[in-house]
Amino acid sequence: MAKITLTMRSSITVPLEAEVITPDGLAGKSEEEIKSLTVYHGNREMKLGDFFDVSVEGSGDPASTEIIMKGDLTRVKRIGEGMTAGSIVIEGSCDMHCGALMRGGKITVKGDADAWAGREMRGGELVIEGNAGNYLGAGYRGEMTGMRGGKITVEGDAGDYIGEHMAGGEILVKGNVGILPGLSMTGGRIIIEGSATMPGGEMTKGEIIVKGEVYDMLPGFRFEGEEEIEGKRFRKHTGDLAVRGVGKGVLLLG
Amino acid sequence: MATETVTDVICPLCGSLCDDIEVIVEAGRITNVKKACPLGKSKIMGHGRIRAPMVREGGELREVSYDVAIERSAEILSDAKRPLLYGWSSLICEAQRKGVELAEEIGALIDNTASVCHGPTVIGVQGKGSPGCTLGEVKNRADLVVFWGCNPAEAHPRHRARYSHAAKGFFRPGGKKDRKVYVVDVRETKTAKVADEFIRVEPGYDYMVFSALRTILAGHEDVVPDTVGGVEKSKLIEMVDAMKSCEFGIIFGGMGLTHSRGRYKNLENVISLVDELNAHTKFTLMPMRGHYNVTGSGHTFAWLTGYPFAVDFSRGYAWYNPGETAANDVLLRGEVDAMMAIAADPGAHFPGESLRHMAKIPLIQIDPYPNPTTELADVVIPSAISGVEVAGTAYRMDGVPIRTRKIVDTDYLSDEEILERILTRVRELRR
Numbered sequence: 001m002a003k004i005t006l007t008m009r010s011s012i013t014v015p016l017e018a019e020v021i022t023p024d025g026l027a028g029k030s031e032e033e034i035k036s037l038t039v040y041h042g043n044r045e046m047k048l049g050d051f052f053d054v055s056v057e058g059s060g061d062p063a064s065t066e067i068i069m070k071g072d073l074t075r076v077k078r079i080g081e082g083m084t085a086g087s088i089v090i091e092g093s094c095d096m097h098c099g100a101l102m103r104g105g106k107i108t109v110k111g112d113a114d115a116w117a118g119r120e121m122r123g124g125e126l127v128i129e130g131n132a133g134n135y136l137g138a139g140y141r142g143e144m145t146g147m148r149g150g151k152i153t154v155e156g157d158a159g160d161y162i163g164e165h166m167a168g169g170e171i172l173v174k175g176n177v178g179i180l181p182g183l184s185m186t187g188g189r190i191i192i193e194g195s196a197t198m199p200g201g202e203m204t205k206g207e208i209i210v211k212g213e214v215y216d217m218l219p220g221f222r223f224e225g226e227e228e229i230e231g232k233r234f235r236k237h238t239g240d241l242a243v244r245g246v247g248k249g250v251l252l253l254g
Numbered sequence: 255m256a257t258e259t260v261t262d263v264i265c266p267l268c269g270s271l272c273d274d275i276e277v278i279v280e281a282g283r284i285t286n287v288k289k290a291c292p293l294g295k296s297k298i299m300g301h302g303r304i305r306a307p308m309v310r311e312g313g314e315l316r317e318v319s320y321d322v323a324i325e326r327s328a329e330i331l332s333d334a335k336r337p338l339l340y341g342w343s344s345l346i347c348e349a350q351r352k353g354v355e356l357a358e359e360i361g362a363l364i365d366n367t368a369s370v371c372h373g374p375t376v377i378g379v380q381g382k383g384s385p386g387c388t389l390g391e392v393k394n395r396a397d398l399v400v401f402w403g404c405n406p407a408e409a410h411p412r413h414r415a416r417y418s419h420a421a422k423g424f425f426r427p428g429g430k431k432d433r434k435v436y437v438v439d440v441r442e443t444k445t446a447k448v449a450d451e452f453i454r455v456e457p458g459y460d461y462m463v464f465s466a467l468r469t470i471l472a473g474h475e476d477v478v479p480d481t482v483g484g485v486e487k488s489k490l491i492e493m494v495d496a497m498k499s500c501e502f503g504i505i506f507g508g509m510g511l512t513h514s515r516g517r518y519k520n521l522e523n524v525i526s527l528v529d530e531l532n533a534h535t536k537f538t539l540m541p542m543r544g545h546y547n548v549t550g551s552g553h554t555f556a557w558l559t560g561y562p563f564a565v566d567f568s569r570g571y572a573w574y575n576p577g578e579t580a581a582n583d584v585l586l587r588g589e590v591d592a593m594m595a596i597a598a599d600p601g602a603h604f605p606g607e608s609l610r611h612m613a614k615i616p617l618i619q620i621d622p623y624p625n626p627t628t629e630l631a632d633v634v635i636p637s638a639i640s641g642v643e644v645a646g647t648a649y650r651m652d653g654v655p656i657r658t659r660k661i662v663d664t665d666y667l668s669d670e671e672i673l674e675r676i677l678t679r680v681r682e683l684r685r
Contacts, residue, residue: 013588014336017569042335042591043361043568096578115577134577141575142380161519180461180519201465201519202526219462219478220469242465242523244530245472 002027002060004034007053008071014042015095016051019078023065023086023105031056062086063105069094074114080107083124096133099126102150115159116140121169123150134159134178137171147171147188163190166206182208185249202240203249209234211254218242221251256281264658265294266344266641269543269651270389270413277661284642284662291411297639298661304624304636315634320667320675323635327594328679330616330633331360334592336568340581341598341620342555343367343545345637346646346658349669350547350554353596354565356677359684361568363590365581366551367544367598368563373576374512375541376552376562378521385528387504387538388652389416394423395536398500400436402524403460403510404542407444413542414445418506434496438463439510453493458515459483463490464523470494471530503537512541543651545598546641550649585611594618597640597669601626620672638666646670 004026017040020026026034034056035049048054052071063085073079073094080088082101090098093111100119108127109117115133118126119140132154137147138161146165153172160178163171167187176194185203192199195213200221209229221239228234234254240247263275267290277298278286287295307323308315331337339362342350350366357364368376392399399418406413414420419435426432437446438453438460446452455463459482466482469475471494480487497503505528511520524539531537543549552562559565561574564581577583581600584590585608592615595601601609602625612630619631622639638644641658643666649655667675 014591015587015589040569042589043337044335141377179515183519198461198516201461202523216459216462219466219482220474222474222477239477240465240469241472241474241477242468243472243526245469245474 002056002058002065003068004057004065005053005055005068005070006034006048007055008051008069008073008076009053011072012041012051012075015075015077016041016046017077018048019081020048021067021069021076021079021088022081022083023062023067023088024082024084026067027062027065027086028059029056080105083107093130099124102126112156118147118150118152118171120145121147121150121152123169125150126152128152128154128156131156131175132158132162132173134161135164136162136173137166137169138162138164145186157194163188166190176212182206182249200240200249200251202243202247203251204240204243204247205249207250207252209252209254214253217253220247227252257285260659260661262659263298263661264641264648264656265290265298266546266639266648266658267291267294267297268410268546269549270410270416271546271648271650271656272412272416273656279662282662293411298642300622300639300642302624303622303666304628304634307636308634310632315628315631320635320672323633324672324675324679326633327618327635327676328683330592330618331356331362331594331676332680332683334360334362334616336584336589336591337362338581338584338590338593339364339596340369340593340600341367341596342551343548343598344640345597345669346547346640346644346648347550347554347655348646349597349640349673350551351558352670352673352677354555354558356673356680357565357567359677359680361570363564363566363568363579363581363584364555364559365565365579366555366563367548367603368552369576369580370582370603371509371544371548372512372541373563373580374518375507375521377518377576378525381518381522382525383529385525385532385537385539386652387540388654389418389540389650391502391538392504392540393417393421393426395425395502396423396504397426397432398434398436398496398503400438400503400505401445401449401542402438402505402507403440403512403514404506404508405439405443405445406506406542407448409508409544410542414448418504419448434500436493436496440514453485453489456484460511460514460520461516461523464520464527466490467494467497468523468527468530471498471527497531497537498534500535500537503531503535505537505539506542507539508542540652547648549651549653550647550655553649553653553655582608590615592616592618594620595627595631596620596673597637599625599627601628601630620669622666635672636666637669637672638664640669644668644670 065086077095112130139146157175185206197215220242221237234252237251276288422429437449559572566579643664645660
């Protein structure tokens with residue numbers, strides 16, 4: 001077991017790109033080695049130690065490494081990008097692309113996560129205890145496949161276009177979401193406990209469950225009758241038939 | 255006094271790039287402009303230029319030499335950690351190319367006015383493709399023209415006469431008589447008043463209307479509700495029939511699509527509609543681009559960096575992610591620590607919060623004309639007017655490159671020369 005604590009010394013306005021902060025990137029390294037890893041601050045190449053105090057307890061492989069992040073991390077991007085194992089606990093809010101391209105392990109964000117959290121995620125677990133921004137579990141611009149696997153849980157609200165181009169895995173949002181969740185979805189499952197606007201646009205497969213209010217239901221969905229899930233009745237629709245009449249996604253509205 | 259008439263001048267005002275303008279020159283000065291619309295005439299005639307380079311000292315702009323203003327600009331840019339180079343739409347491609355070189359050298363974000371204009375169209379095209387054509391094809395072939403969320407009668411005054419409505423084409427000799435024109439908008443615009451059909455959509459419901467049209471086109475009109483976004487189903491069915499049965503259709507899209515709810519998703523949806531209509535007939539789509547060479551800035555950025563706007567060079571290579579790297583994304587978050595505004599007026603068009611940040615950081619303006627951005631600028635560098643005092647390449651809204659002409663001489667430096675001199679000095683400072 002290894003516990004690595006990274007404490008951000010002061011707040012910054014120019015964002016820091018720190019995709020090196022993963023259990024894979026830090027496991028087995030000494031405090032000095034971790035401090036000398038490269039991070040990017042605007043157009044300057046800097047060292048991780050220029051921004052963070054680092055402490056390392058114990059040693060281990062990525063799977064047995066836990067990273068604890070403290071301080072003001074609201075301008076630290078790409079934390080946990082591409083991680084395959086181990087865990088990260090962010091004790092506060094973080095900037096964009098947290099857990100992007102993640103394949104395994106677990107990230108817990110105690111505060112909010114900005115846009116593109118869990119972007120193109122393939123496996124593992126991302127828990128956001130606050131709110132998530134736009135494009136949660138979506139794809140990068142021009143990428144035709146978003147999240148493929150793993151699980152994202154948001155305790156608060158999420159923004160627009162969550163699960164865009166999603167092909168697998170599960171997103172659970174306990175609060176409300178913005179417009180067009182599950183846009184162009186081809187697989188996987190999105191559960192929204194609060195409200196959603198125009199869910200399932202251009203979806204061809206996969207499932208979206210909205211337990212709260214739906215604003216502006218899209219016109220290309222066929223009502224298929226009622227269905228019971230865990231003792232609750234849902235109205236089942238399939239679509240989006242706007243997509244050449246072949247959309248076979250499932251929209252369950254509570 | 256010698257009077258000369260320069261013919262076939264390209265108008266450097268809007269994306270229509272009218273190429274039939276006549277300019278009257280007397281003793282090296284432009285005294286009249288013929289055939290242009292009032293907007294274009296005003297631009298070519300020139301008005302209230304910035305007299306000389308200026309640097310702000312003690313809150314006041316003070317006139318200095320080009321050398322001093324260029325030196326100050328180079329210092330500001332080479333010191334910055336997160337510089338933003340914004341604008342690039344009312345100048346020629348040759349200057350845009352120099353701008354990208356400067357951005358790469360200093361690790362800057364470079365963004366053009368598409369960012370607050372047709373950027374969503376550009377993103378939509380990247381997602382779904384570009385079912386385009388030239389304006390010549392519209393003029394000669396189109397028998398169904400849809401102006402959706404745009405108002406050419408006021409924003410592109412000669413567009414309808416030259417290309418899209420009254421224009422007499424090879425297969426449309428009757429002009430207006432041979433075309434059916436739809437206007438879809440949230441209000442009855444001047445263009446709507448001269449159209450054959452006006453369809454009013456509730457603000458923010460374009461995405462749903464496109465979905466309904468696509469669902470009807472796919473043969474599932476039974477699931478479509480009686481009204482969608484304020485438009486009756488019978489009207490939507492009629493519209494699909496008109497689209498399917500025309501010989502050559504075109505949708506011109508405007509700000510009504512790019513800056514209402516759904517933004518680039520409206521564009522992705524309408525591009526798919528156009529794609530699906532091509533199973534029945536020839537159908538195309540074109541954005542009504544504003545600044546005369548904003549299309550060119552997208553092309554120039556794309557062939558040099560791979561991306562059409564919002565390009566971030568901070569890590570030495572090009573990264574693009576509107577929502578993260580566009581001008582207002584970084585200004586609203588207060589990330590930018592130095593900015594250049596060139597050939598655009600963010601002072602008049604950006605949100606208040608962005609302007610508040612622009613007022614806090616060193617701001618360099620390069621432009622022929624003073625505008626609200628000048629009030630915030632710390633360094634002001636006047637430039638020659640591209641397309642009037644400098645010749646170069648511009649791209650029309652349909653992506654056709656046209657070489658603009660030089661009509662008169664000037665003592666002002668061209669945008670390209672100013673940028674070249676800043677770049678040379680930046681390289682010396684960074685050595």
